Amino acid sequence: MGRVEWIRLEGNDVEAVVAMFVNRERPDSVRISTSRGDGGIDILERGAGPAGGDDVHQVKCYCGPLTARQKDEVKKSLVRLTTDPRWAGLAVERWYLVTPWDPTPEAEAWLQELTAGYKFTAVWHGLAYVEQLAAKYPDVVDYYLHGGKTAIENAYQAVAAVFALGGNQQQTLDIPSVTARVQAALPVLDADPHYRYELHFGSGEPPPPADRPRLVMSWLSSRRSGGPWVVVDVIARCAASTDERPITITGRLAANNDSTFAEELRDSVAFGTPFTSPAGAFTGEIDAPGGLGGPLDNAQIMSLPIDDLGANPQLHVQIIDPAGTVLAAADLDRIDRSQGTDGVRLVLQEVHHVFQVEDRYQLPARSLRRTFRLADPANLVGEPPAAVLAALQFLNACRTPNTARASVRHTPPERGTIDRAWILDLPDEWQKKINFLTETIGALTTIQQHTSTPIRVPDLTLVTFEQHQRWILAAHLLNGKEVLTTYPDGQCLVLELGSEVDVPDGGTIGMAVPLSVVIGGATIELGRMEIWLTEATLVRREQRGDRTYHLFTTPNRRYRCLPAPEENA
Template sequence: MVEVAWPVIHATQVEQVIAVFLSREHPHALRITPSQGDKGLDVIVEQADSTYHNFQVKYFATNLNSSQKRQIKKSLASAISLHNDKDSDFDLSLWILTMPWNPTTQQLGWFRQIQTDLACPFSCEWRGLDYVNGLASKYPQVVDYHLGNDKSRLEQRIKDLENFQRLRALAGMPSADSTLVPQDLLTPLAEVVQAINRDDPHYQFSVEAGPYAPPAVSRPGLIASTTIGETQVGPFVTFHVYARYRHATDDRPLPLTIHLNEAALTEMDRAAWQDAIRFGSPVTLAPGSFTLDIDLPGGLGVTNGEGTLRLFASDLQAPQPGPVRWVIVGPASWSVIAEIEVQNGPATRGVAGGIEFEGIDSTGIMTTRTRATPNPNGTFNLNVTISLAPEQELIGLPVAQALQILRFIDAYKPGNRLAFGPRWEPIVRDSAQLIQIDAGSATALISFLTDLNLVSNECGAPASVPNWRELTRQEFLGVRNAARVLAGSTARLEVHESYIAELAKSDIEMLPKGEPVAVTMPTQFELKVAEQKFVLPFTEISFSRITIESSDQTSPDPDRGFIVFRPMEGCEITQSMPYGAEGDDSLE
């Protein structure tokens, strides 16, 4: 076991090294900066149940005095206060006092007593010298880097050298004696990769070699990639540098200086570069437009480097765990005109402090980009951009869902305001901002889909958005008239040459034949819209001036028959909901 002389090391250095140990043990741990007010939190690790374990790191390496005990009790009290705060995001399930000192029996009793005195609602542990030295043994490279441990690793270096020599020997094997195949490299190459990852406490490396330069892609934990090889010739060797834990770049910064060649940059290049600095957006710089100096670990640093530079988006965190309400209100009222839900993706942050995140609504029709620029007073200015997919993407969506996004787009125009709020909660009024652009209008399509949605609801049949550009005029009119009738209005129908109706034969016999009459009769229509069918409830259709003629068409029911209603000049035809019981198919 590695033993460190903790009592003679500076307090700040002790706490930093232990924090790095914990970060290596828990790569996703979040370290709270004390200067920002830790509120009893130090190194926190989120658990599967969304609670947190807090490692409270102290530098104490000798028998505790009364002042140190007060500090421990104060830290625990702060953590309890934060845990009990209903507005806090931190639900603690375990508080772990972590320091290079094993407790005595009396100190364990005192530790339990302060938990009782403070009515501590979560579990507490004391992890002392044995635990800390165990981490030092597990991560000796951390000790070497931060404390300058002089312990020699000569034996390991000799082994590493032997592995490199084996690789060189394999590469130089005469082809006449045997053929070198990839399988021959498996063991020595794996040992070499293991060797280059042994000693760096903050970063780890992977190696990629081949006749072609690999494409630059974003990978989890990737900090930088550098490819070495002769252009257009190869072979190429690429080293990928990965952070071992969340705070690696805090503990071992990677200074980067990029010198731009302004004369070689286009206006688009300059705008993309500014976005990268402000908001952490991805950017690509072409050869000749820059040189760079970067201090990478493992001897991979570059001075006056040239080539192609790709900076990927730096994921920060999701700005909202669930969908966000996007609400449009009037210029002076908080009455909702239209709203949708937007699911935001991970946010990025630029070195200038700006934050950017993209989102998409539930239909996939609208994508959003929100940029937050910090102000000196700690607030942010928001800039929202929306992009719309081609309207054909609406085809096949449920009508009610399509209407929601169309109404939102229709209301997104100067004069109205855009505000935000958590799902199912009131909008945040301070977030409201005047809309500066007009997103467009689809008034005719909204009107048609509103009518179709009414027909769908009244008929109890689901409706999806048809390809409205392929609908006939009669289909449009059929939906409009059906919606008017179902809403309680009267619809005027177009006059056709004739209407054929099936009635009871007893009713047919009572009808006057050959002379103009006015007739009102119940009927049930089947409305067809593209491939969708809607059976409407019984309605009344009235003819102001028609003649009635017999029909040669026969009914499968012997008690029923067909007649022809032939409108005369000046005939008006209307349709409305019946007054009285539905389902009565007898003539008035």
């Protein structure tokens, strides 16, 4: 590819091409929209500086020695960068002036003098730098300056025709023919400066969407009854790709006024809440790169959470009583953030998935609505009981007259801010659920303290009543408490005693037996315990092999369980 004659190009074309060079070279850099002025930044790359600060790129179309007006434009960009309140949080380490003209020593000296009062390093990237990137990314030059856009879309359509599921079924293509057609089109597709295209095809159940960096779209063609399928993954080459060549969808969503979906749509508009439409509710059109656009009839549309969680998404919250004593604490992660016409929505999740809160800030009214969700027991599977217990104790402390203090995790909690919205004062039905979980997880935590076998919270929906009661009994005994319990109506107690043991009716009987529990299918031995029967009545003896079992009843079906003395444990 020959050298680009920058001086012959219109200024906007120069800046568009050079900016795309920078974006491709620095794929995490982003363009700054000029809808309200860019504030002195064309391209921003957060965290790219040597010490973790930010890099700023100012792209200019200057192709020769700078005039007085152009120097004034550079100066104004610097002033805007340091005075615009939107950039108050930036820690700029390097500021780049990028132009297709190499500065003279005098021009370089002017730039260094101009930036001498700033705390960042100024670098002039001139023609040599721009030409180096032009040689590295010829696809950018071809797309923007030589009509490559049309060739790319034609190439995709040629590939798609090979795999068209509704095409001419009379034409049979063998594997070499398919491969040849695809290989002929792929070099052109690969010249798209914004996206890469990966084609996958097979038969049967189509694969789920891939989870990979910069995947912005998956195009799927398949038959409902199974058979062949084609998937095209569209992968952005850099963060700016979606700004330069956005994927847009226009159309109409149908929803009954009083339906749940209508309410979800209102929430999406007001707070940016993600939603999924019913099947067939959307009709419209998609404009996508690579010729992948087209009409959408009777479609289902789903909006997903955005990736921007804001600054400092890891939080620490303490519950404090009126005397200032910390009663409980929890770590939370901000897992979702969105904004709509009415305000901002934040979703916080406790790090062990015990609970979630959703905050909706109505900005004009400066009001907050907090919604609390207790975890489904399935979400607790595999978590350490002690960690889950701490989160439950936190919830139990979220009540009047206590207050809360929120801080960024790993910073001094005492420097946090008071957040009274954490005083939930939950209704009785929620409190009953929390109390049950606290008792259950508390028992597992106590058991863990008496065994070296790692315990994780099992699926509580599969735990039988008898297993649960055994955990509670074991926890009480391990804490040194006596437990008065009963056996089921119509049954009796079975004790293995020697055949020579004389058991008088109405007497008191005590014996030491193993103490064990079953958690998640594993049996955990915890030593021994004592069982005592008062006013016991012998129902009968049973001989099973060389073992003798005695069956007893007691008044009101009661018996006592005690911790075994140290010497018997």
